[in-house]
Amino acid sequence: MPRVSVPAVVVLAGGVGAARFLQGVVSALPARALTIVGNVGDDLEVAGLHISPDLDTVLYTLTNNIDEGRGWGVRDDTNHALERAASLGADAWFWLGDLDIGLHIARTEWLRDGHDLSEVTARLAAALGLEDHLVPCTDDRLRTILVTADGELDFQTYYVRRGHRDPVLEIRFDGAADARPAPGVLEAIAAADAIVIAPSNPLISIGPILAVSGIREALRERGARCVAVSPIVGGEALRGPAADMLRSLGHDASPSGVAALYEGLVDVMVIDDVDSAQADAIRGHGVQPVVTDTIMCDAASKQRLARATLEAAGVVSAHDD
Amino acid sequence: MPRVSVPAVVVLAGGVGAARFLQGVVSALPARALTIVGNVGDDLEVAGLHISPDLDTVLYTLTNNIDEGRGWGVRDDTNHALERAASLGADAWFWLGDLDIGLHIARTEWLRDGHDLSEVTARLAAALGLEDHLVPCTDDRLRTILVTADGELDFQTYYVRRGHRDPVLEIRFDGAADARPAPGVLEAIAAADAIVIAPSNPLISIGPILAVSGIREALRERGARCVAVSPIVGGEALRGPAADMLRSLGHDASPSGVAALYEGLVDVMVIDDVDSAQADAIRGHGVQPVVTDTIMCDAASKQRLARATLEAAGVVSAHDD
Numbered sequence: 001m002p003r004v005s006v007p008a009v010v011v012l013a014g015g016v017g018a019a020r021f022l023q024g025v026v027s028a029l030p031a032r033a034l035t036i037v038g039n040v041g042d043d044l045e046v047a048g049l050h051i052s053p054d055l056d057t058v059l060y061t062l063t064n065n066i067d068e069g070r071g072w073g074v075r076d077d078t079n080h081a082l083e084r085a086a087s088l089g090a091d092a093w094f095w096l097g098d099l100d101i102g103l104h105i106a107r108t109e110w111l112r113d114g115h116d117l118s119e120v121t122a123r124l125a126a127a128l129g130l131e132d133h134l135v136p137c138t139d140d141r142l143r144t145i146l147v148t149a150d151g152e153l154d155f156q157t158y159y160v161r162r163g164h165r166d167p168v169l170e171i172r173f174d175g176a177a178d179a180r181p182a183p184g185v186l187e188a189i190a191a192a193d194a195i196v197i198a199p200s201n202p203l204i205s206i207g208p209i210l211a212v213s214g215i216r217e218a219l220r221e222r223g224a225r226c227v228a229v230s231p232i233v234g235g236e237a238l239r240g241p242a243a244d245m246l247r248s249l250g251h252d253a254s255p256s257g258v259a260a261l262y263e264g265l266v267d268v269m270v271i272d273d274v275d276s277a278q279a280d281a282i283r284g285h286g287v288q289p290v291v292t293d294t295i296m297c298d299a300a301s302k303q304r305l306a307r308a309t310l311e312a313a314g315v316v317s318a319h320d321d
Numbered sequence: 322m323p324r325v326s327v328p329a330v331v332v333l334a335g336g337v338g339a340a341r342f343l344q345g346v347v348s349a350l351p352a353r354a355l356t357i358v359g360n361v362g363d364d365l366e367v368a369g370l371h372i373s374p375d376l377d378t379v380l381y382t383l384t385n386n387i388d389e390g391r392g393w394g395v396r397d398d399t400n401h402a403l404e405r406a407a408s409l410g411a412d413a414w415f416w417l418g419d420l421d422i423g424l425h426i427a428r429t430e431w432l433r434d435g436h437d438l439s440e441v442t443a444r445l446a447a448a449l450g451l452e453d454h455l456v457p458c459t460d461d462r463l464r465t466i467l468v469t470a471d472g473e474l475d476f477q478t479y480y481v482r483r484g485h486r487d488p489v490l491e492i493r494f495d496g497a498a499d500a501r502p503a504p505g506v507l508e509a510i511a512a513a514d515a516i517v518i519a520p521s522n523p524l525i526s527i528g529p530i531l532a533v534s535g536i537r538e539a540l541r542e543r544g545a546r547c548v549a550v551s552p553i554v555g556g557e558a559l560r561g562p563a564a565d566m567l568r569s570l571g572h573d574a575s576p577s578g579v580a581a582l583y584e585g586l587v588d589v590m591v592i593d594d595v596d597s598a599q600a601d602a603i604r605g606h607g608v609q610p611v612v613t614d615t616i617m618c619d620a621a622s623k624q625r626l627a628r629a630t631l632e633a634a635g636v637v638s639a640h641d642d
Contacts, residue, residue, distance in 0.1 A: 047429035048369020078401055084423025088448040090430050098419045102405025108368035109411050127409040 007193040007315035010035045010224075012137075014205025015042075015054040016071035017231060017239050018198035019061035020296050024306030025196070026062060026132060027299075028316060034132035035188040037215075039200075040117065041144030041173060041208030042155040046094050047085075049104040050111055053156070054205070055121055055136060056103065063128040071239075074099040093161050118182040133184070137209040140179035144208050145172040155204065164241040167248045171203055176211035181218075189218040194313035197228035199294070201242040202261045203249065210265075219265045227268040227313045228287075229305065230255040233294060234274045255289070256281035263287070268312045270294060270305070328514040328636035331356045331545075333458075335526025336363075336375040337392035338552060338560050339519035340382035341617050345627030346517070347383060347453060348620075349637060355453035356509040358536075360521075361438065362465030362494060362529030363476040367415050368406075370425040371432055374477070375526065376442055376457060377424065384449040392560075395420040414482050439503040454505070458530040461500040465529050466493040476525065485562040488569045492524055497532035502539075510539045515634035518549035520615070522563040523582045524570065531586075540586045548589040548634045549608075550626065551576040554615060555595045576610075577602035584608070589633045591615060591626070 009029060013022060013036050026034060039054040053072065060066040060074060067073045077097025086092040096104065103124060110120045116139040125134045146158040147170035158164060189195060200206050210216045219226060235253055237243045243253040251257045255271040255278045262269070263285045271278060272294040279289040292308045295301060310316040330350060332343060334357050347355060360375040374393065381387040381395060388394045398418030407413040417425065424445060431441045437460040446455045465476040468491035479485060510516060521527055531537045540547060556574055558564045564574040572578045576592040576599045583590070584606045592599060593615040600610040613629045616622060631637040 045369070047426040048366070048371070048433065050369070078399065078419070080399055080419035081402060081423040081426060084420045085426040085430075086423075088424060088427040088445060090423075090427035092426070098399070098401035098422075099405045101419075101422060102402040102407075102411075103409060105368040105402060105406040105413070106409040106411035109406075112369065124409060 006030050006033055008035070008188070008191055009033055009194045009196060009310070009313070009315060010037060010188050010192040011196045011198055012037050012200075012206055012209050013054070013058055013198045014039050014200030015057045018054075018200045018205065019058045019066070019071075020302055021198045021229060021306065022058060022062060023299070024296070024302030024304070025310070027303050028306045028310055031131040032133070035184070035192075036132060036134045037185055037188070037209055038121075038134060038136050039205050039208050040136045040138060040142055041204065042159070043143070044094065044154065044156045046096065046104075048108065049101065050108045051094075051096070051104050052107070052117070052121070052136065055134065056100070059121075059125055059128060059130060059134060062132070063130050065128060073097050094156060116182070118184070133188075135182050135184055135188075137182060137185060137215060138179040138212045139182045141175045142179045142208055142212065143174040144204055145174055146170075146204075147172065159241075168245050169248070171207065171249070173208050173211040176208070177213065179212045181212050181214050186214055186218050189215070189222065192222070192224040194224050194310065194315040195219065195222055195226040196309055196313060197226065197262065197266060199229040199231040199238070201231060201237070201240055201245070202258050203242070203245055216265070225268065225313050226266045227270060227290075227309050228258070228262050228266040229270045229294065229309055230258050230272065230275070232258055232275075233272040238295070254278055254281075256285065259285040259287045270309050270312060327351050327354055329356070329509070329512055330354055330515045330517060330631070330634070330636060331358060331509050331513040332517045332519055333358050333521075333527055333530050334375070334379055334519045335360050335521025336378045339375075339521045339526065340379045340387070340392075341623055342519045342550060342626065343379060343383060344620070345617070345623030345625070346631070348624050349627045349631055352452040353454070356505070356513075357453060357455045358458050358506055358509070358530055359442075359455060360526050360529050361457045361459060362463055362525065363480070364464070365415065365475065365477045367417065367425075369429065370422065371429045372415075372417070372425050373428070373438070373442070373457065376455065377421070380442075380446055380449060380451060380455060383453070384451050386449060394418050415477060437503070439505070454509075456503050456505055456509075458503060458506060458536060459500040459533045460503045462496045463500045463529055463533065464495040465525055466495055467491075467525075468493065480562075489562075489566050490569070492528065492570070494529050494532040497529070498534065500533045502533050502535050507535055507539050510536070510543065513543070513545040515545050515631065515636040516540065516543055516547040517630055517634060518547065518583065518587060520550040520552040520559070522552060522558070522561055522566070523579050524563070524566055537586070546589065546634050547587045548591060548611075548630050549579070549583050549587040550591045550615065550630055551579050551593065551596070553579055553596075554593040559616070575599055575602075577606065580606040580608045591630050591633060
C-alpha cells in the first residue's frame with residue numbers, strides 16, 4: 001500500500017505545551033490534516049463571560065496571535081477593561097486583555113444563543129484563520145476539580161489564583177460521567193492514520209479529555225498507532241505543576257510514570273535523551289520508547305520534535321521534507 | 322421656621338436628559354443632599370455582562386467620565402474588545418467601550434457574588450467619586466417591554482437596535498408587580514424636603530420607576546412638594562422618542578399631556594417659555610405651571626433650570642448663590 005499522502009492526524013492537547021508542540025506539527029503536515037481535541041476542564045466564567053483557556057491558547061498560538069512571552073493571551077493586547085474593573089475594586093485575579101475579552105464576548109453571545117461550544121470554537125477558529133480542525137473534547141459541562149487540604153478548588157482557582165502550590169490529594173472531573181464527546185471526536189479517532197498525545201499534563205490536561213465517556217474506549221480500540229510525547233523531562237515538568245502533582249497522587253514523576261497512566265492507550269512514547277534510562281520501564285507498560293531531544297526552544301526544535309513524533313506514528317518518513 | 326440648610330432632595334431620573342439636568346442640580350445643592358432614584362427598565366445583558374445604561378449614564382455624567390458628545394459611555398474610551406468581537410463575527414449591536422466593559426465586569430462579578438444591584442451601584446459610585454446617593458428603583462428584575470406591530474421588543478432592541486422607529490402600541494414592565502423598592506428609596510421619598518421628576522421620558526424612563534410597587538403610592542402620599550420638569554418642549558422631545566411614543570399611545574405630546582400622566586403625583590411642572598399657552602391645561606390636572614427657559618445647552622443653562630426647579634420645590638430661594 002502507498003503511504004497515506006494526506007494523513008489524518010488526531011492530537012489530544014492541553015494548553016501552552018501542547019500549543020507549542022502543535023506549531024511543529026502543523027509545519028510538518030499538509031493543511032487540514034489535523035484534528036486537535038482540546039481540554040475544557042479548565043474552562044471558567046469571568047463576570048458571565050465563558051472562557052476556554054486551553055482552546056484559546058491553541059487557537060491563538062496556531063494563528064500567530066499568541067503572546068509568546070507568556071504563552072497565553074493575545075500579543076500586544078491592552079488591559080483597559082480589567083484595569084478599570086480592578087480600579088473600581090473588582091477582584092480581577094483572572095487577567096484578560098481587551099482583544100481577548102472581545103473573543104470571549106463573541107463566544108459567550110453564541111453560546112447564549114444556543115450554539116454548542118464545538119460550533120462556536122469552529123467559528124472562532126475560522127474567523128482567526130485556523131485551517132486545521134480544533135474541537136473541544138465535549139460540548140457538555142466538564143470541570144476539573146482539585147481536592148486539596150484547603151478543600152475543593154476549581155481549576156483556575158487552584159492554578160492561577162493560588163499559583164498551583166497546593167498539594168493535590170485527588171482530582172475529579174465534574175460532569176464527565178454525563179459528558180458526551182463533541183461531534184466528530186470519536187469519528188476523527190476512528191478514522192485517524194495517527195493519534196498523538198501532546199506533551200501536556202496527563203492528569204489535568206489530557207485527563208479531562210480521557211474522562212469524557214467514550215473517548216478512552218475509542219483510544220483503546222484505535223486502529224491507528226498512538227504516540228504520546230512525555231511532558232516530563234529529567235523528573236520535572238517543562239511547565240506547570242505536573243511533576244509535583246504526579247508525586248502527590250502516588251505516581252512516578254517520570255516518563256515511565258506517564259506511560260503507566262497511558263497504558264493500553266498508547267503504542268509509543270517519545271522521551272528526552274536525558275531519560276534514556278527509562279526505556280525499559282516504559283516497555284514494561286507495553287509502550288515502545290523513542291528517545292530524542294524533546295526540548296522546544298525555537299521553531300526548529302518544535303519541528304524536530306513534531307517530526308520525530310509523526311515518524312514514530314508512521315505518518316511521515318525520514319525522507320519527507 | 323428657618324429654611325432647611327441642607328435640604329434632602331430626591332430626583333427620579335432616566336438617562337441622558339436626566340443626567341444633564343442633574344449636573345445643574347448638584348451644582349445648586351450641598352454635597353450629599355441628593356438621592357437619585359434611577360431607572361433599571363432598560364438594563365440588559367451583553368454576553369452575560371449586566372449593563373445598567375441609565376444608572377451608568379447618570380454615574381458617568383456626574384463624575385465627569387461621560388462622553389459628552391454622545392451623552393453615554395466613557396470619554397476617550399477605546400473599542401478594542403467590541404471591535405474584535407465584531408471582527409470575529411459577533412453581532413455587536415450594543416456598543417461598549419473597553420473602560421465601560423471594565424465597569425460591567427465589576428458590576429457583574431459583584432452581582433454574581435450575591436450582592437444586590439443597589440449595593441453594587443453604591444460601590445461603583447463611591448469608586449468613581451460620586452458624593453450623592455444613586456440608587457436603582459429596585460434590586461429586583463424589572464424590564465421594559467415595548468409592544469409593536471413586529472411583536473414584543475425588549476427596551477434596547479427597540480431603542481438601540483431598531484433605532485426607536487417602531488410605533489409603540491403598548492408598554493409593559495416585566496417583573497414590576499413583584500419588584501420591591503430598593504433599600505432606602507421609600508425612606509428617601511418620605512424624608513425628602515423636595516422631590517423632583519427629571520426631564521425624562523415619562524413612559525419609559527420614569528414609568529418603570531413608578532411601576533415598582535410602593536413608589537407611586539409613596540409619591541401620592543408625599544410630605545414634600547414634587548416638581549416635574551417637562552421633557553416635551555414645543556411638541557417635541559429634546560432627545561429620544563417621547564413625543565411619538567406619547568402620541569402612539571393616545572397621550573398629548575405636550576407638557577399638559579405629561580402633567581396628565583403625573584396627575585396626583587406632582588405639585589408643580591416646569592415648562593418651557595414656548596409652551597406658556599399650556600399653563601391653564603396643566604392647572605387643569607391640579608399641577609401648578611412654572612414657565613421658564615428649559616433648554617439645556619451648557620453648564621449655565623443646566624444650572625438655571627435646576628435652580629428654577631429647586632426654587633419651585635421650595636428648597637433654594639432666589640437669594641441663594
